[in-house]
Amino acid sequence: MATSDSHERRRMALYGWMLLAPALIMLTTFAFLPTVSALWRSFFSRETSRNPSEFIGLENYEYLFQDPVFWQVATNNLIYAGVTIPVSIVIALGMALWANSKMQGRTFLRIAYFTPTMLPMIAAANLWLFFYTPDIGLIDSITALFGAEPVNWLGQPETALWAVIVVTIWKEAGFYMIFYLAALQTIPPDLREAAIIEGASRWTYLRRILLPLLMPTTLFVMINAMINSVKLIDHLFILTKGGPNNASKLLLYWIWETAFSYFDRPMAAALTVLVLAVLGLVAILQFRGLEGRIHYR
Amino acid sequence: MSVGTASATQNALRRSLSGFFEEDGGLETIAAWLLAIVWISPLVFAAWASFHTASDALSFDLTAPLTLVNYIEAWFDAPWLRYFFNTMALVTLILLGQFFFCTLAGYAFARFEFRGREVLFILVLMQLFILPEVLIVENYVIVSNLGLFDSILGIGVPYMASAFGIFLLRQAFKQVPKELEEAARIEGCGWMGILWRVYMPVAKPTYLAYAMVSIATHWNNFLWPLVVTNSSDTRPLTVGLSLFAAPESGVSIVVISAATLMSIAPLLIAFLLFQRQFMQAFLRAGIR
Numbered sequence: 001m002a003t004s005d006s007h008e009r010r011r012m013a014l015y016g017w018m019l020l021a022p023a024l025i026m027l028t029t030f031a032f033l034p035t036v037s038a039l040w041r042s043f044f045s046r047e048t049s050r051n052p053s054e055f056i057g058l059e060n061y062e063y064l065f066q067d068p069v070f071w072q073v074a075t076n077n078l079i080y081a082g083v084t085i086p087v088s089i090v091i092a093l094g095m096a097l098w099a100n101s102k103m104q105g106r107t108f109l110r111i112a113y114f115t116p117t118m119l120p121m122i123a124a125a126n127l128w129l130f131f132y133t134p135d136i137g138l139i140d141s142i143t144a145l146f147g148a149e150p151v152n153w154l155g156q157p158e159t160a161l162w163a164v165i166v167v168t169i170w171k172e173a174g175f176y177m178i179f180y181l182a183a184l185q186t187i188p189p190d191l192r193e194a195a196i197i198e199g200a201s202r203w204t205y206l207r208r209i210l211l212p213l214l215m216p217t218t219l220f221v222m223i224n225a226m227i228n229s230v231k232l233i234d235h236l237f238i239l240t241k242g243g244p245n246n247a248s249k250l251l252l253y254w255i256w257e258t259a260f261s262y263f264d265r266p267m268a269a270a271l272t273v274l275v276l277a278v279l280g281l282v283a284i285l286q287f288r289g290l291e292g293r294i295h296y297r
Numbered sequence: 298m299s300v301g302t303a304s305a306t307q308n309a310l311r312r313s314l315s316g317f318f319e320e321d322g323g324l325e326t327i328a329a330w331l332l333a334i335v336w337i338s339p340l341v342f343a344a345w346a347s348f349h350t351a352s353d354a355l356s357f358d359l360t361a362p363l364t365l366v367n368y369i370e371a372w373f374d375a376p377w378l379r380y381f382f383n384t385m386a387l388v389t390l391i392l393l394g395q396f397f398f399c400t401l402a403g404y405a406f407a408r409f410e411f412r413g414r415e416v417l418f419i420l421v422l423m424q425l426f427i428l429p430e431v432l433i434v435e436n437y438v439i440v441s442n443l444g445l446f447d448s449i450l451g452i453g454v455p456y457m458a459s460a461f462g463i464f465l466l467r468q469a470f471k472q473v474p475k476e477l478e479e480a481a482r483i484e485g486c487g488w489m490g491i492l493w494r495v496y497m498p499v500a501k502p503t504y505l506a507y508a509m510v511s512i513a514t515h516w517n518n519f520l521w522p523l524v525v526t527n528s529s530d531t532r533p534l535t536v537g538l539s540l541f542a543a544p545e546s547g548v549s550i551v552v553i554s555a556a557t558l559m560s561i562a563p564l565l566i567a568f569l570l571f572q573r574q575f576m577q578a579f580l581r582a583g584i585r
Binding site for chain 1: 325326328329330332333334336337339340342343346355357397398399401402404405406409410411412414417420421423424425426427428429430431432433434435436437438439454455457458460463488513516517518519520523524534535538539542543544550553554556557560561564565568569572575576579580
């Protein structure tokens with residue numbers, strides 16, 4: 001009896017491994033192996049026609065940390081994250097509160113808010129060209145009515161990154177809205193009634209009751225937004241190409257440029273490792289969040 | 298008397314409730330609508346401009362006659378039909394691959410007990426943070442070494458064993474009551490028969506939601522396809538559109554608008570027809 005039991009268990013284990021094998025092979029080939037090989041490659045020098053690639057330890061990282069462009073791109077990406085994350089979360093929350101209310105035409109509101117989510121970043125960038133084109137673009141045409149000078153939004157270092165940030169917020173807020181919408185629908189209406197009886201103002205209700213209840217959603221959306229602040233760079237290809245003078249360059253775009261325009265793969269690998277390290281930190285944050293750090297209060 | 302008071306209180310409560318909802322109601326409705334109009338205006342404006350000549354569009358002449366010249370010019374300037382076909386082939390291939398790999402792995406995690414399962418599951422979850430986008434440099438080398446550079450399979454293959462899909466299907470399979478499985482076993486089903494007859498049908502809504510998210514994601518994906526393609530025989534729409542609209546191509550902005558509208562039309566129309574389902578799908582596939 002005992003032998004047939006352990007026999008059965010062994011069969012189950014074997015079956016389980018067989019079912020997992022295809023996915024594990026794929027994940028290893030296209031996620032784990034490239035992670036390790038990026039780390040390995042980052043310890044080598046760039047191969048040129050004269051010099052073969054050789055082991056140089058941490059020199060690529062040293063070079064990066066001394067490169068002012070690295071610090072500029074890292075700062076850009078921090079600003080990009082630091083602005084897009086909170087702003088799109090606040091807008092998403094507002095959208096959700098409105099789309100969840102008894103307002104006239106809320107189906108239309110919902111569709112209007114969500115539509116940018118369905119567009120490719122490249123298409124979004126094309127649409128926004130109409131707004132940003134100097135002189136003839138929509139923004140300049142409107143400001144010209146008030147006598148303002150035309151501005152080269154994408155072509156000057158002071159505004160290029162902000163123009164890129166606006167497109168990202170526009171693209172993402174509607175996506176985050178749906179998570180807040182779903183969360184709002186689970187909040188019992190009694191709470192609202194109780195708040196009214198207690199004489200709480202609408203603002204107090206939002207701040208003291210809704211926001212704490214929405215905390216898990218906010219955490220979830222924040223993790224997503226953090227990942228997106230690394231991932232969403234496609235519009236740079238159309239709008240600024242990281243320019244002018246690196247003013248709007250973001251890390252992932254720079255990785256692409258380093259590898260496929262400058263053909264410096266070891267340096268691109270070092271950058272990849274740094275970005276993966278940042279994503280690892282986000283992952284830790286996520287798992288700690290899942291452990292229940294965010295409580296209903 | 299007391300009944301009257303109670304209903305009066307209730308009425309007052311109801312009135313103040315609706316007052317609560319509509320406090321600043323008018324102003325807020327206007328704000329909400331304004332935001333909605335701002336939010337769709339880039340799309341609406343580009344759509345309007347794509348039917349006008351460049352000079353009419355940029356002088357915002359609302360009475361200018363409609364024209365199809367931009368669409369005609371855009372259509373003949375690039376192999377759009379080919380790009381459409383490539384994108385369709387790509388999203389189909391990825392979806393089929395994801396269903397295959399994620400179903401088997403999700404089934405293993407949900408239903409089989411073996412040593413190392415928890416560790417493996419955490420390993421799989423780690424992939425959620427190792428974004429394929431970040432690994433473009435190494436995956437370019439790997440895909441090239443496999444002889445898949447500049448092929449549809451080469452674009453799709455890194456996405457097929459999706460940690461996310463594995464996770465979703467594992468959750469869906471875990472909901473299946475054991476009794477269903479026992480019943481199928483009594484009728485003579487083996488493990489694969491049980492997966493096919495019991496687990497997969499129960500998880501149908503999850504498959505549907507996952508399919509919608511996967512199609513929308515890969516219809517719109519850009520960076521990796523850009524890296525791994527080199528000819529119009531394999532390029533998906535996004536890459537084709539980016540080449541067409543690149544600043545150095547010198548194409549007029551109204552023609553770019555026409556091309557943009559053409560390439561987003563299929564997905565956008567699908568979304569407008571099934572907007573509720575799409576949002577539900579993103580929600581279901583997003584909340585974990």
